[in-house]
Amino acid sequence: MESISKSIPKRDHFPKISGSAKYVDDLSFEGMLHGKIVRSTVACADIKEILIPDLPEGYFVIDKNDIPGINSVHIVDDDTPVFSDGTVNYVGEPILMVAGKDLKVVNRLMKLIKVVYDEKEPVLDMMKSETIFYQYGYTKGDWETAFREADKIIEEDFQTGYQEHTYMEVQGMIGFYENGKSIVRGSMQCPYYVHTAVKRAMGLESDKVQVIQEEMGGAFGGKEDYPSILGCQVAVAAYKTGKPVKVVFDRSEDIICSPKRHPAKMHYRAAIKNGKITGIDADIVYNCGAYTTLSPVVLQRGLICATGVYNFKNLRVRGKGVKTNTVPNGAFRGFGGPQTFFAIEMFMDHLAKEIGMDSLSLKESMVVKQGDDSATSGKYHFHIPFPEMIEKLDQMSDFRKKREAFRNQTGRYRSGIGLSLVYHGCGFTGSGERDLIKGVVKIVKNTDDTVELLTAGTDMGQGLKTAFAKIASDTLEIPLERIIVQNPDTDRVPNSGPTAASRSLMVVGKLLQRAAEKLKRDWKPGEYQEFVEKYVHPDFMIPWDLSKFQGDPYPDYSWSANAVEVKVDTLTATTEIVGAWGVYDVGTPIDMAIIKGQMQGGFLQAIGYGSMELLDVNDKGVIRNNSFSDYIIPTSMDVPHLETEVVENTYDNGPFGGKGAGELPAVGGAPAYVEAMENALGVNLHHTPFSQEDTMKVLEAFKK
Amino acid sequence: MNGQIHFTLNGEKVTSDRHANERLLDVLREDFKLTGVKCGCKEGECGACSVLLNGVLANSCMVAMGSIEGSEVVTIEGYSKTKRFQALSDAYAQTSAVQCGFCIPGMVLACEALLAKNPNPTDAEIRKGISGNLCRCTGYNAIVEAVKIAAREGKGLW
Ligand code: FES
Ligand code: FES
Numbered sequence: 028m029e030s031i032s033k034s035i036p037k038r039d040h041f042p043k044i045s046g047s048a049k050y051v052d053d054l055s056f057e058g059m060l061h062g063k064i065v066r067s068t069v070a071c072a073d074i075k076e077i078l079i080p081d082l083p084e085g086y087f088v089i090d091k092n093d094i095p096g097i098n099s100v101h102i103v104d105d106d107t108p109v110f111s112d113g114t115v116n117y118v119g120e121p122i123l124m125v126a127g128k129d130l131k132v133v134n135r136l137m138k139l140i141k142v143v144y145d146e147k148e149p150v151l152d153m154m155k156s157e158t159i160f161y162q163y164g165y166t167k168g169d170w171e172t173a174f175r176e177a178d179k180i181i182e183e184d185f186q187t188g189y190q191e192h193t194y195m196e197v198q199g200m201i202g203f204y205e206n207g208k209s210i211v212r213g214s215m216q217c218p219y220y221v222h223t224a225v226k227r228a229m230g231l232e233s234d235k236v237q238v239i240q241e242e243m244g245g246a247f248g249g250k251e252d253y254p255s256i257l258g259c260q261v262a263v264a265a266y267k268t269g270k271p272v273k274v275v276f277d278r279s280e281d282i283i284c285s286p287k288r289h290p291a292k293m294h295y296r297a298a299i300k301n302g303k304i305t306g307i308d309a310d311i312v313y314n315c316g317a318y319t320t321l322s323p324v325v326l327q328r329g330l331i332c333a334t335g336v337y338n339f340k341n342l343r344v345r346g347k348g349v350k351t352n353t354v355p356n357g358a359f360r361g362f363g364g365p366q367t368f369f370a371i372e373m374f375m376d377h378l379a380k381e382i383g384m385d386s387l388s389l390k391e392s393m394v395v396k397q398g399d400d401s402a403t404s405g406k407y408h409f410h411i412p413f414p415e416m417i418e419k420l421d422q423m424s425d426f427r428k429k430r431e432a433f434r435n436q437t438g439r440y441r442s443g444i445g446l447s448l449v450y451h452g453c454g455f456t457g458s459g460e461r462d463l464i465k466g467v468v469k470i471v472k473n474t475d476d477t478v479e480l481l482t483a484g485t486d487m488g489q490g491l492k493t494a495f496a497k498i499a500s501d502t503l504e505i506p507l508e509r510i511i512v513q514n515p516d517t518d519r520v521p522n523s524g525p526t527a528a529s530r531s532l533m534v535v536g537k538l539l540q541r542a543a544e545k546l547k548r549d550w551k552p553g554e555y556q557e558f559v560e561k562y563v564h565p566d567f568m569i570p571w572d573l574s575k576f577q578g579d580p581y582p583d584y585s586w587s588a589n590a591v592e593v594k595v596d597t598l599t600a601t602t603e604i605v606g607a608w609g610v611y612d613v614g615t616p617i618d619m620a621i622i623k624g625q626m627q628g629g630f631l632q633a634i635g636y637g638s639m640e641l642l643d644v645n646d647k648g649v650i651r652n653n654s655f656s657d658y659i660i661p662t663s664m665d666v667p668h669l670e671t672e673v674v675e676n677t678y679d680n681g682p683f684g685g686k687g688a689g690e691l692p693a694v695g696g697a698p699a700y701v702e703a704m705e706n707a708l709g710v711n712l713h714h715t716p717f718s719q720e721d722t723m724k725v726l727e728a729f730k731k
Numbered sequence: 732m733n734g735q736i737h738f739t740l741n742g743e744k745v746t747s748d749r750h751a752n753e754r755l756l757d758v759l760r761e762d763f764k765l766t767g768v769k770c771g772c773k774e775g776e777c778g779a780c781s782v783l784l785n786g787v788l789a790n791s792c793m794v795a796m797g798s799i800e801g802s803e804v805v806t807i808e809g810y811s812k813t814k815r816f817q818a819l820s821d822a823y824a825q826t827s828a829v830q831c832g833f834c835i836p837g838m839v840l841a842c843e844a845l846l847a848k849n850p851n852p853t854d855a856e857i858r859k860g861i862s863g864n865l866c867r868c869t870g871y872n873a874i875v876e877a878v879k880i881a882a883r884e885g886k887g888l889w
Contacts, residue, residue: 036824043832044820044839046767046807053766195771195779195833195867244769244833245867278772488831488868620827620873627870628830655776655865663858663871 029675031501031683034620038492038512039242048242051199051213052275059201062089062126062264062274063133065140066284067115070149070352070648074113074122078141086127086136089260093267096230100256101223107318107355109228109259115144116317117354118648119284121256126264126272149352149648153314154292158350160315161323163330165403165576168341170298173306177298181381185295185370186714187697189642190288190359190635193660194487196244198253198285199275202261207231209262212239215254216246217525219483222517224255225262236262239516246487247632247693248358251527252320253285279653286357287642289313289325289348291366293333295374298341302382304393309333311346311367316355322348325356327456327573329363331580334402335371336413336448337393342402352648358527360629360693364451365636369715372447372698377711385430386702390448391417405569405579412676413448416588416610419672420446424590424608433706441709442605444592445702449695452581453678453687454530457571461564464524466534470499470542472556478503478546479511480539482523484531486514489689490621491531497617498536498682502543503550521559529585529687532617536682538562565680583678585687586612589695591634593703600723602704607634607669611691612676615684619673626671626692633696635661637715738799741765741809751797756780758796759806767807767836771865778864781837782806788844788863807836815843818885822877830868838864842878850889851882 042048079088091098091110100107111122125136150156174180200213209229215221218238225236238258243250257274264272276285291313298306313329315322326348333344361368379389394413401407421427429444436442454460469481480499486492496510503510523535542560549556571578592605609630616622639659643651652658671692677684697715705712708725735746740763749758756773759765759782768791771779775793782791783805791804810816819839822828829835838861845852845860852860857878858871866874882889 034825034827037827037829039832040824040827040829041820043829044823044835045811045816046765046836048832049766050769050833052770053760193865193867195769195777195831195865197771243831245831247867278774278777488829490827490830618827620825624827624830624869624873627872628866628868629870631870632867654774655772656774660865660867662862662865663875664862666870667855667858669870669872 028619029615029683031497032616032619034618035493035507037490038496039486050196050244051201051241054201054241056271059271059273060126060128060268061130061133062124062261062272063137064124064274065122065137065142067118067120067122069115069144069146070118070151071147072115072144074111074115074142075145076143080136080139082136083132086125086132087268088123088125089264089267090123094228094263095266096228099227100259101227102252102255102320103323104319107256107320109263117352119354121260124260124264126268151351151353151646151648153290153312153349153351156349156351160319160348160350161326162347163327163576164345166343167402167404170306170308170341170343173298173341174308177300177305179299180296181299181378182296183374183377184713185293185373187291187366187369188716189290190640191282191642191658192247192249192359194245194247194249197276197278197281198250198257200254200257200261201271201273202265203271204265204269208235208237209266210237211258211262212241213254214243214250215240216250216485216487216527218485218515218517219522220255220525221258225258228259229262229266237516237518240485240514243485243487247360248362248527249285251358251525253357278655282653282658283650284354286320286355288359289315289356289363289366293367293370295370297374297378299382304339304378306341307334307339308343313346313348314351314353314356315348316351316353318355320355321357324456325358325363329367331403331452332364333367333371335368336395336450338395338399353644360632360690361451362528362690364694365697368449368694369698373701373713376702387427387446394448403580404577408567409583409678410676411586412612412674413586413588415674416586416612419674420588420590420608420610423670423672424592424606426590429592430706439597441595441597441707442592443595443703443707444590445699445706446590447695447698447702448588450584450586451529451687451691451694452584453533454581455528456580457573460534460562466524466538466562467521468523468535468538468542468560469521470539470546470558472546474553474555476552477509477511481520482535482539483515483520484523484535485526489625490618491526493621494532494617495536495539498540499543501683502540503547529690532688533681533686534562536685537680540682582680583686585691587691587695589699591699591703593707595707595722597726600719600726602719602722604634604666605668607666609671609692611671611673613673613688613691614678614681614686615675616673617683617685622673622688623671625688627669629692630669630671630696631661631666633693634666634700637697637700637717639716639718641716641718736796736800738801739803741805747796749796751795753796754792755794755796755799756791759791765806765808769833769836771833778837778841779834781840781864783840783844786847788841807840810840810843815885815888818888819877819881822880822884825880826873826876828869828873828877834864834866838866838874846882846889852878
């Protein structure tokens with residue numbers, strides 16, 4: 028183990044464990060009002076009229092007419108309104124805010140407000156949508172010939188469902204308006220996203236908007252784009268009322284209106300010749316919901332991952348993101364990857380059966396190696412440690428032996444084991460780092476020789492503050508106690524980019540390391556010094572061309588191999604998860620315990636996605652299970668034996684050899700779980716989550 | 732039905748004039764400013780609002796003020812002054828079990844309730860003991876490990 032990997036207590040350990048850390052809902056300010064948002068109860072309508080009761084003194088209604096700038100939240104595109112502009116496009120769409128001192132009075136007023144709708148037929152089924160927000164496609168080799176000359180063509184459909192983040196801390200923000208300046212503070216991954224959005228909605232210059240991140244109770248992507256929407260709303264409310272306005276959601280409100288993982292439908296075809304897969308053709312649809320938010324980038328990543336970790340010579344991949352009258356979907360750990368990885372991993376398992384091979388042997392025979400072309404005609408520039416990882420996984424899980432033993436079972440209890448091989452591309456997709464983000468960091472040495480790291484990076488629990496401090500301390504060779512890392516405030520920190528895309532450590536961490544090296548060379552005891560470091564695009568990358576969907580979308584990839592073992596009771600259709608094993612390559616871990624925590628937590632989320640996390644949207648577009656009693660996430664009892672290991676595969680362009688980690692474990696859990704289920708049940712399966720009801724259906728079908 | 736409700740909070744005698752059907756959670760957070768007690772759902776499903784009520788783990792969002800007359804309530808703010816807390820905190824630090832931290836005050840109290848009953852719990856007993864407390868970040872392993880470390884190194888405390 029590298030010396031930097033040795034774990035230290037996390038920087039935010041004590042304030043959080045002792046309860047003294049302040050999250051947004053724990054903050055209160057002089058004169059602060061509480062806001063609640065009136066939301067659409069229908070999926071598609073024009074608003075005919077809004078009936079508002081007489082408001083008591085000190086109570087306000089804030090709507091689109093109060094927006095001093097533009098009624099649009101800048102995300103990637105600008106179609107998301109701050110408050111409804113007269114139409115509503117999903118159940119939960121914000122129409123107006125009620126704000127006042129006493130939340131009970133606000134809640135009472137909310138009930139008295141009547142919105143009269145002129146309802147339209149909503150589009151809820153993504154396959155029936157006629158509005159395509161985005162579409163991309165690419166080919167490699169000669170896919171047409173491969174299919175023309177195939178001995179056999181195999182076609183299958185795959186489907187993945189929603190996943191709700193269920194960070195334990197719901198969304199919340201507080202807006203202020205003081206002396207012509209908008210200040211927004213709260214729970215957010217990307218302060219500069221919020222900054223850009225608030226500027227536009229408020230019609231203010233950059234220096235008149237300040238965004239401050241508070242302690243964050245989890246995010247997983249769910250606080251990447253949404254805080255821009257809520258940030259604009261509280262900024263406008265503070266502007267209108269002249270008072271600080273706090274909005275913190277209820278859990279049910281959060282589930283109804285915050286983004287989710289995009290549901291996907293994926294049609295795959297494979298050309299088989301002489302017992303080999305000679306071509307893949309994938310046609311992919313992601314359900315974006317009512318507005319575009321982060322969908323173009325999510326879809327791009329999904330398409331890049333569409334053929335998994337395998338070296339197919341000939342392929343065609345096409346995909347579109349379509350509009351439906353449902354809650355806009357956004358970023359969720361894995362960001363478009365888990366959907367297509369589910370499809371390709373299941374497909375490979377089924378193709379192996381067709382070809383007459385065991386699934387792992389087929390996968391091993393086709394897995395990509397250093398130097399291979401990637402699906403998008405880029406290159407895998409660095410070592411890909413799958414052979415070592417698969418060996419390690421086999422040792423941990425006894426996969427090969429069990430897979431063999433679990434064939435042709437009879438009797439009440441049936442065991443199954445499944446395996447998935449996946450990656451997560453590190454950093455922003457395509458040329459985003461170079462063209463859009465252009466990250467900047469600043470390092471300041473104070474006269475007392477403490478060193479402050481100024482970045483827009485946020486700690487949502489993933490340990491960013493600790494990791495950044497370690498990088499600086501090890502580079503400067505000064506004690507950790509002399510490194511200062513605070514929650515970002517856009518008045519103080521440069522824009523190092525969003526805390527997303529598994530980019531913080533690899534990209535921002537590297538910039539910090541370079542700045543620290545400069546400071547070290549030029550260290551002047553007792554003097555104030557500052558160093559600014561800007562993003563430099565790696566020169567080995569094959570330039571990304573979005574119009575052709577070709578090139579290197581990422582400089583490097585993090586890799587993982589996952590196995591899950593289940594035991595199914597065929598009488599009750601209940602499934603016990605006997606074991607879950609994951610092996611990860613995240614470069615050099617900057618802190619071993621933090622990496623383990625990330626891998627274990629992400630893996631469990633991914634198993635939840637595969638097995639139990641089922642969002643129920645009815646035929647009116649209403650999410651019916653908007654509570655923890657109905658939207659079930661894993662507890663400590665669900666996967667008692669979950670083991671993770673890392674293999675060390677230094678990435679030379681990352682700080683101390685580190686690369687992206689946070690999202691990787693969210694990718695491979697679902698296919699490993701569902702493969703285990705098909706191994707146990709002896710059928711091919713095609714969707715996730717695969718619930719107890721689904722098991723029951725398969726068992727019923729056997730009986731017939 | 733307003734009147735005074737008397738109870739002991741983190742070792743001190745206190746009173747509240749909140750209505751008997753108000754939630755203990757809201758009273759703790761709003762009136763006593765004990766914001767270490769977190770709210771994750773307000774419907775008894777997540778455990779973020781856990782407190783010790785007469786030594787027993789309780790979701791404070793499901794406790795009506797009217798039911799706590801004469802009771803003893805301990806929140807993370809009170810518990811964090813104890814040696815037992817220190818042992819648990821050290822163990823959590825060793826395994827980096829605190830990620831976003833939002834579930835953690837409640838989780839620590841769940842661990843206390845467990846260890847107070849069973850000073851040497853097995854893995855399965857630990858998992859059962861914390862099963863009412865949801866954590867979306869850690870996957871629970873680091874927390875289970877921390878409880879074992881605390882039980883071992885905090886010998887005699889429980
Ligand atoms: S807030 Fe009380 S159980 Fe969730
Ligand atoms: S540490 Fe984030 S929910 Fe448990």
